[in-house]
Amino acid sequence: MKVKDLLFAIGNVSPEYIEDASPDKEITVRRVSVKWVSLAACLCLVTIIGILAYPKAKPPIEVPPEPPVIETPTDPPIVENPIVPEIEKPYTPPENTPVSSGADITPPAIGGSDPTFSRKYIDEVYNIYICDEIVGREASDKWVNEVFLKLSPEEQEALPNVYMMIVAFDISKEALERKNKELGGDELQQSTIDALYLEDVKEIKRALKNPLALYYDGEIYTFDELRAKRNEDIPSDVLSEYFDFIESVSEENGTLKYDLELIDGARALYGIKI
Amino acid sequence: MEDFRILDLYFDRNESAIEETDKKYGRYCRSISYNILSSHEDAGEVVNDTYLKAWNSIPPSRPDPLKSYLGTITRRLSLNRYEHINAQKRGGRTAVALDELSECISEGEDIGESVALSDSLNRFLGGLSRDKRRIFLRRYFYMCTVSEIARDFNMKESTVAMMLSRMRRKLKMFLEKEGFFV
Numbered sequence: 283m284k285v286k287d288l289l290f291a292i293g294n295v296s297p298e299y300i301e302d303a304s305p306d307k308e309i310t311v312r313r314v315s316v317k318w319v320s321l322a323a324c325l326c327l328v329t330i331i332g333i334l335a336y337p338k339a340k341p342p343i344e345v346p347p348e349p350p351v352i353e354t355p356t357d358p359p360i361v362e363n364p365i366v367p368e369i370e371k372p373y374t375p376p377e378n379t380p381v382s383s384g385a386d387i388t389p390p391a392i393g394g395s396d397p398t399f400s401r402k403y404i405d406e407v408y409n410i411y412i413c414d415e416i417v418g419r420e421a422s423d424k425w426v427n428e429v430f431l432k433l434s435p436e437e438q439e440a441l442p443n444v445y446m447m448i449v450a451f452d453i454s455k456e457a458l459e460r461k462n463k464e465l466g467g468d469e470l471q472q473s474t475i476d477a478l479y480l481e482d483v484k485e486i487k488r489a490l491k492n493p494l495a496l497y498y499d500g501e502i503y504t505f506d507e508l509r510a511k512r513n514e515d516i517p518s519d520v521l522s523e524y525f526d527f528i529e530s531v532s533e534e535n536g537t538l539k540y541d542l543e544l545i546d547g548a549r550a551l552y553g554i555k556i
Numbered sequence: 557m558e559d560f561r562i563l564d565l566y567f568d569r570n571e572s573a574i575e576e577t578d579k580k581y582g583r584y585c586r587s588i589s590y591n592i593l594s595s596h597e598d599a600g601e602v603v604n605d606t607y608l609k610a611w612n613s614i615p616p617s618r619p620d621p622l623k624s625y626l627g628t629i630t631r632r633l634s635l636n637r638y639e640h641i642n643a644q645k646r647g648g649r650t651a652v653a654l655d656e657l658s659e660c661i662s663e664g665e666d667i668g669e670s671v672a673l674s675d676s677l678n679r680f681l682g683g684l685s686r687d688k689r690r691i692f693l694r695r696y697f698y699m700c701t702v703s704e705i706a707r708d709f710n711m712k713e714s715t716v717a718m719m720l721s722r723m724r725r726k727l728k729m730f731l732e733k734e735g736f737f738v
Contacts, residue, residue, distance in 0.1 A: 285658040286639070287673065292696050293631050294674035297624035299681055303693035304623070305700055305708070306584055405718040466685065536655035 400506040401492045404474070407442035412469040416461050417451045425450055442490045444470070445478050455479045494531065496524045509548035522554045559622045566614040573614075574607045581623055585630040591699035592634040592650050593641070602637055606630045631697065653699055656720065660728040661736075676734045680727055691716060692723050 477489035496503045532541040565573035589599035619625035694700045706713040
């Protein structure tokens with residue numbers, strides 16, 4: 283089968299579907315607004331209380347397919363966002379994984395303006411709709427207005443939004459799984475739910491990292507962040523490998539002609555030769 | 557004008573059928589074609605060809621709904637023209653959509669326009685939620701960009717991109733199950 287066969291076949295699907303999807307048709311979607319989605323990220327502040335209250339005895343859970351991850355060769359000092367509490371369990375960094383290997387990526391469509399370059403986590407964990415459904419819109423609104431909105435943008439992005447709500451409202455894994463099932467099972471993948479309940483925050487961050495972001499030394503960095511301002515904490519060989527990875531994904535997506543200037547600009551910022 | 561009145565004009569072989577069709581659906585057809593060809597001139601020509609096809613096929617056809625019938629013709633003619641124009645060079649949103657869709661297939665022989673494949677796609681789309689189906693078709697039928705879809709659905713671009721990525725993955729598995737890559 284050729285891709286054009288598929289493209290033409292899509293042209294012969296039910297007229298009702300075509301009519302229903304027409305761009306000139308008004309869309310009414312029950313969605314969490316953009317504001318809401320980003321608001322959820324704020325739970326950072328509440329994490330302090332939440333994590334303390336959160337039950338620690340959970341079995342080890344399988345982490346979703348490993349996205350590109352870079353670790354320092356030696357056990358790095360743990361530098362956490364001040365609003366994120368330290369976890370009692372000592373952190374053991376996983377084995378070194380070069381960016382270009384071990385990456386199980388289904389590259390999302392990327393492009394010059396695509397926010398996948400600016401997100402730290404996978405999209406699923408920005409959508410707090412499922413948490414809304416569990417805790418109720420009123421409670422969720424209150425939390426967003428009184429807690430989340432008072433955080434800085436960096437604090438809002440520090441942890442996966444859904445995780446913030448889980449912590450703030452002490453949502454159990456069972457409750458999340460139940461609601462996810464009720465909503466058709468599409469809101470969160472099981473592997474995402476499992477990752478949200480890992481014991482170590484660093485492991486949670488790593489497991490839920492946007493495939494196009496860089497995980498290094500317990501922190502996540504986005505491509506947009508790295509190209510906007512020089513980061514002195516990350517070794518240039520790590521960055522070099524990361525930018526190569528971004529280039530390969532872009533090439534695979536057929537968007538390299540739009541992205542190459544950005545990628546080369548980032549390399550130049552760090553004095554990395556092409 | 558109501559669709560049935562426009563169709564009556566076709567059946568009466570009244571040339572104002574074309575004018576009324578253009579008044580009601582011209583913009584819709586031009587947007588489909590422009591999304592594929594990225595050229596107003598080419599899109600205008602394709603839409604004229606669409607009207608000619610409609611004129612030649614109605615009667616005996618009495619399409620209902622007329623809108624998607626015209627949309628389907630426009631899209632097919634536009635893709636044909638796209639293939640012709642871009643035999644050597646590729647570019648624009650259609651090229652990106654083609655690249656994305658290539659994730660859903662395995663290399664093999666050209667199977668042409670397959671009724672079985674369209675039937676399978678109908679089943680696949682029928683299994684999606686309404687919003688997802690509309691997003692899928694916005695991207696791969698109407699060739700809207702991710703940002704256009706995100707704007708219309710009040711979603712983040714990354715969310716739309718991720719939804720499309722998941723749907724492509726699901727489609728690939730679905731088509732495999734249906735035996736298309738055997």
